[in-house]
Amino acid sequence: MRTLIKGGTVVNADSMATADVLVDGEVIALIGRDLDVAADRVIDAIGKYVIPGGIDGHTHMELPFGGTFAKDTFESGTRAAAFGGTTTIIDFAVQPRGGTIRQGLDAWHEKADGKACIDYGFHAIVSDMRDDLLPEMDQLVQEGVTTFKLFTAYPGVFLSDDAAIFKALRQTAANGGMVLMHAENGPVIDVVAADLVAHGTTDPIGHGLARYPVFEGEATNRVIRLAQAAGAPVYFVHLSAKDALDEVRRARDAGQPVYAETCPQYLFLTLDDLGHGFEGAKFVCSPPLREASHTEELWKGLISNDLQLVGTDHCPFDFHGQKEMGLGDFRKIPNGLPGVETRVDLIHDGGVVSGKISPSRWVELVSTAPARLFGLPKKGAIAVGYDADIVVYDPTRKHVLSASTHHMAVDYSCYEGRTVVGGSDVVLSRGLIVVEGEQWLGHAGHGKFQRRQPRRVAPSVSVPIEERVPALVG
Ligand code: URP
Numbered sequence: 001m002r003t004l005i006k007g008g009t010v011v012n013a014d015s016m017a018t019a020d021v022l023v024d025g026e027v028i029a030l031i032g033r034d035l036d037v038a039a040d041r042v043i044d045a046i047g048k049y050v051i052p053g054g055i056d057g058h059t060h061m062e063l064p065f066g067g068t069f070a071k072d073t074f075e076s077g078t079r080a081a082a083f084g085g086t087t088t089i090i091d092f093a094v095q096p097r098g099g100t101i102r103q104g105l106d107a108w109h110e111k112a113d114g115k116a117c118i119d120y121g122f123h124a125i126v127s128d129m130r131d132d133l134l135p136e137m138d139q140l141v142q143e144g145v146t147t148f149k150l151f152t153a154y155p156g157v158f159l160s161d162d163a164a165i166f167k168a169l170r171q172t173a174a175n176g177g178m179v180l181m182h183a184e185n186g187p188v189i190d191v192v193a194a195d196l197v198a199h200g201t202t203d204p205i206g207h208g209l210a211r212y213p214v215f216e217g218e219a220t221n222r223v224i225r226l227a228q229a230a231g232a233p234v235y236f237v238h239l240s241a242k243d244a245l246d247e248v249r250r251a252r253d254a255g256q257p258v259y260a261e262t263c264p265q266y267l268f269l270t271l272d273d274l275g276h277g278f279e280g281a282k283f284v285c286s287p288p289l290r291e292a293s294h295t296e297e298l299w300k301g302l303i304s305n306d307l308q309l310v311g312t313d314h315c316p317f318d319f320h321g322q323k324e325m326g327l328g329d330f331r332k333i334p335n336g337l338p339g340v341e342t343r344v345d346l347i348h349d350g351g352v353v354s355g356k357i358s359p360s361r362w363v364e365l366v367s368t369a370p371a372r373l374f375g376l377p378k379k380g381a382i383a384v385g386y387d388a389d390i391v392v393y394d395p396t397r398k399h400v401l402s403a404s405t406h407h408m409a410v411d412y413s414c415y416e417g418r419t420v421v422g423g424s425d426v427v428l429s430r431g432l433i434v435v436e437g438e439q440w441l442g443h444a445g446h447g448k449f450q451r452r453q454p455r456r457v458a459p460s461v462s463v464p465i466e467e468r469v470p471a472l473v474g
């Protein structure tokens with residue numbers, strides 16, 4: 001099957017030019033002006049952008065969390081992603097406490113294989129970081145699971161202590177993997193949350209009030225220092241607060257390999273959304289939504305590249321039946337928001353249309369940077385030989401975000417009624433047209449598991465301890 005996309009503006013992270021794109025089978029075969037080639041299907045892209053499919057490096061399909069499960073399955077969630085212009089997700093496979101990381105990955109393959117509609121990879125959530133897992137981490141990096149999420153939050157569920165975090169960092173310094181951190185001081189947050197409840201604040205706003213920005217800043221700084229000592233890169237997921245961004249900026253300015261993502265909810269929503277009584281439960285996620293002064297700083301971080309990309313942390317729970325588990329105690333509201341379908345459009349509208357960033361920077365944030373940072377060398381660009389994950393994007397189409405029209409399996413939208421400018425017209429996943437307008441043409445099982453490439457490791461970071469401190473050893 002050969003598809004010719006004619007006359008569009010090809011937008012890459014480093015260039016923007018009018019060109020035709022020929023797709024042959026699953027890959028991009030040719031790019032050029034006025035291509036005169038035979039094709040089975042021709043798509044008119046005049047007036048449209050032709051961009052690499054979005055890569056959402058942070059999703060939670062069917063995550064067991066807070067006594068329930070995130071609503072989207074790999075089938076429904078990846079279908080919704082495709083409607084929103086995303087053609088690859090990286091989901092988090094959870095290590096069972098007491099078990100191995102591989103057991104978590106096996107369980108996630110069960111959920112995803114044969115069901116995902118677009119390509120997918122896995123990060124591992126290490127919920128119980130023990131010494132016996134260190135060799136397994138080396139093995140998994142070689143098998144294409146190169147990233148390990150650890151937490152300074154959620155005591156008793158996911159929290160790791162500093163020693164465990166340091167050991168994981170040291171292991172990835174040598175094996176080419178990377179630690180992803182959820183950085184908030186969970187035990188201290190629990191103290192403040194208990195105080196709030198004891199004094200009668202049980203509504204969702206308590207969730208936001210208990211999680212001070214400084215608790216994110218403190219944990220971010222602590223982990224940056226541990227990474228520095230370990231000689232390891234580190235990546236902060238869902239960064240929400242200026243306090244944390246300042247720490248990332250300082251470390252990057254000093255030359256430390258520190259990376260961070262933010263998410264649309266921290267750019268478009270604020271602490272005020274957690275108010276309005278129990279309705280605020282729709283907006284309960286961790287870290288929480290912040291005051292508007294933080295969202296402004298995050299946009300600056302995206303412009304200056306102190307934040308390298310935008311993921312969604314898609315983790316949807318229905319308002320009715322799931323979020324309602326926290327009626328009377330905000331601590332029992334399952335944490336997480338839907339978003340896999342709306343990321344590409346929101347960043348286009350709030351970033352490009354509002355004049356904050358260029359179309360190329362938008363493509364970099366939603367596709368190219370995640371491909372590079374997470375080791376997907378055939379994705380994240382419109383280039384010959386790359387996977388034909390392509391979106392024909394209409395930068396002028398207005399549409400309204402709403403639960404009544406979205407494809408995510410969740411009963412509300414965080415952006416209900418918001419008009420955005422820009423939308424995906426045609427979406428190709430490895431050459432297959434999966435979305436055309438409102439039509440779904442994809443199928444479960446089309447998505448393939450992506451083995452990701454490890455970082456290249458500089459020899460100096462794996463110098464054995466006895467060479468570094470000979471006087472102390474023997
Ligand atoms: O509230 C959130 N972020 N839920 C998903 C789990 C996580 O910490 O990423």
Ligand code: ZN
Pocket residue numbers: 182237238286
């Ligand atoms: Zn997290």
Ligand code: ZN
Pocket residue numbers: 058059060313314315
């Ligand atoms: Zn998450």
